[in-house]
Amino acid sequence: MGDLNGDNRHLTSSPVSTTSGNLSSEDVDNFLPTSLASEELKLALNKEATDDELLKAINRCKNLVLESDQCSVERKWLVRHLIELRLRLQECKEAMDDPQHPRNKSSGVSKRTVRGHHLTLQPLLRSTTSRYCDHCTGAIWCVVQAWYECDDCSYCCHHKCIASIIRECAHVVASERGNYELEICPEIGLSSQKYLCAECKIPMPINREWSEARKCDYTGLYFCSACHWGSSAVVPARVIHNWDLTPQPVSQASLQQLRVTSRRPLINLEQLNPKLFSLVH
Numbered sequence: 610m611g612d613l614n615g616d617n618r619h620l621t622s623s624p625v626s627t628t629s630g631n632l633s634s635e636d637v638d639n640f641l642p643t644s645l646a647s648e649e650l651k652l653a654l655n656k657e658a659t660d661d662e663l664l665k666a667i668n669r670c671k672n673l674v675l676e677s678d679q680c681s682v683e684r685k686w687l688v689r690h691l692i693e694l695r696l697r698l699q700e701c702k703e704a705m706d707d708p709q710h711p712r713n714k715s716s717g718v719s720k721r722t723v724r725g726h727h728l729t730l731q732p733l734l735r736s737t738t739s740r741y742c743d744h745c746t747g748a749i750w751c752v753v754q755a756w757y758e759c760d761d762c763s764y765c766c767h768h769k770c771i772a773s774i775i776r777e778c779a780h781v782v783a784s785e786r787g788n789y790e791l792e793i794c795p796e797i798g799l800s801s802q803k804y805l806c807a808e809c810k811i812p813m814p815i816n817r818e819w820s821e822a823r824k825c826d827y828t829g830l831y832f833c834s835a836c837h838w839g840s841s842a843v844v845p846a847r848v849i850h851n852w853d854l855t856p857q858p859v860s861q862a863s864l865q866q867l868r869v870t871s872r873r874p875l876i877n878l879e880q881l882n883p884k885l886f887s888l889v890h
């Protein structure tokens with residue numbers, strides 16, 4: 610099983626339909642248009658900017674947006690900059706009410722432990738990959754928003770979402786459980802789940818033709834779209850019983866558990882399904 614366990618190619622995570630921050634920072638060009646180079650200083654997004662400076666920059670940026678040509682590179686850059694300035698201002702305000710906010714240099718906290726996650730504050734950088742908060746599913750604007758990543762399972766979230774984290778660290782869950790779910794999609798049915806998401810427990814809207822509930826092929830449980838992003842992974846039970854390596858839709862919790870265990874020698878295939886060896890080379 611060495612090859613399979615070491616292979617992460619089938620563990621994919623798809624972008625989410627976000628409920629907030631639909632425009633990710635990668636949707637527009639990262640480069641500052643040369644025509645705006647002289648403006649950049651006035652609109653500077655520096656870490657030390659005060660509320661007043663940010664408000665001024667926001668107004669200046671709004672005017673420039675209105676003056677710019679529709680669909681131009683300048684407008685795209687300015688709109689993104691405007692969003693970043695507003696998010697920065699929002700963070701400034703949130704930091705005033707929250708002593709642990711990382712913006713507060715003297716009291717801000719860079720390491721947090723929540724539900725088994727060892728969360729480390731990430732540097733404010735323009736990222737080349739889109740990131741989404743594992744809690745609220747909103748885009749993480751890495752250049753302005755304080756955000757954390759778990760050292761053990763890569764769970765990431767906004768600072769503002771830390772207090773509401775529901776999902777246990779995949780590393781802890783996998784270690785406590787000790788082995789994979791070995792039954793193929795052990796479904797108990799949506800009614801047995803009382804029509805609630807298996808993770809966050811929100812009621813799932815059900816109507817006859819359409820259901821928001823998403824089934825996780827690994828656990829057999831149903832999840833809401835915030836806890837199941839339509840990501841797919843190779844499911845161990847399907848490999849053991851059917852040598853089926855087709856990636857299946859799984860919840861984010863399952864995806865993270867399968868990821869942290871992908872290099873652990875958990876499956877004794879010879880013992881679990883000896884017949885497989887005569888059928889598969």
Ligand SMILES: [Zn+2]
Pocket residue numbers: 742743744745746747766767769770
């Ligand atoms: Zn969030």
Ligand SMILES: [Zn+2]
Pocket residue numbers: 725726727759760761762763764777778779780
């Ligand atoms: Zn974690």
Ligand SMILES: [Zn+2]
Pocket residue numbers: 806807808809810811832833834835836837
């Ligand atoms: Zn949910």
